[in-house]
């Protein structure tokens with residue numbers, strides 16, 4: 001079976017994008033880009049100094065400020081080796097560019113099941129949703145009982161090993177970031193992770209083929225990530241944007257950096273102090289782009305609520321407790337629509 005993917009359109013040489021990919025005017029990217037502002041400097045870049053204890057106080061302060069002001073930042077000297085990062089990008093690119101669509105389709109995910117594992121293009125289960133100009137491979141990587149590398153690409157031959165190694169290292173980085181986020185909120189270092197419970201990690205390799213009409217499309221529509229913390233690396237093409245104070249700000253590619261996104265469950269746990277960041281990717285007509293996102297999430301049965309230590313009569317809970325799996329299924333059936341559909345439905349109306 002050949003699945004319906006963007007790469008097929010691209011290889012067929014379409015000069016006009018099919019109507020399902022055309023965004024409504026209010027969602028289209030800016031052409032030309034917005035005028036420069038202080039924000040165009042981009043999201044904060046935080047040197048983690050390989051978590052050297054000497055720098056920890058300073059790092060924690062910067063991280064707390066980045067979480068509350070942006071919900072996103074890039075980290076350098078994070079402990080993931082540049083050779084491993086390069087290997088992950090290389091195996092991902094090799095799979096997308098050197099295997100035929102028919103070969104890749106052997107790994108097709110189920111387009112009607114939310115976040116199913118494998119190769120695909122349609123993110124939302126909803127039939128009438130506007131499609132992203134993106135193909136992807138979603139891997140279920142952690143806990144170990146979810147991980148079955150035989151379901152991942154067999155070519156290139158080091159694909160599975162590289163992805164497993166990356167998964168293990170990124171979980172450790174996500175845990176360190178969660179503990180620093182907890183501390184920067186004045187909580188015990190284990191607080192966020194204790195509420196999240198056993199980390200469920202998915203890794204998505206996204207491939208954005210060149211698009212003949214980038215002014216009409218999005219590589220990935222505006223959304224916030226729904227789990228706890230997402231870690232992303234992108235190649236040097238650029239296209240990722242975060243939404244801040246009414247405008248879209250480009251996340252400049254920075255070699256060897258990892259982008260950290262505060263996701264919805266951290267917004268809830270922090271009782272709104274660390275809002276999840278709305279982001280999207282724009283397309284371009286010249287170069288294909290590759291990114292690798294690693295999502296660190298609670299299990300579907302986990303109940304998530306604001307940390308008790310952040311709630312009192314002066315600062316009442318701003319979100320209802322909710323089972324994470326319901327959040328996930330609402331997201332995939334209703335669509336992200338900014339954040340309104342899902343996370344805003346959990347908001348409690350305090351003055």
Ligand SMILES: O=C(O)CCC(=O)C(=O)O
Pocket residue numbers: 204206220225232234239240279280281290291292293
């Ligand atoms: O490709 C990107 O830069 C963004 C990907 C993303 O936001 C996601 O996978 O959730």
Ligand SMILES: [Fe+2]
Pocket residue numbers: 223224225230279293
């Ligand atoms: Fe995302």
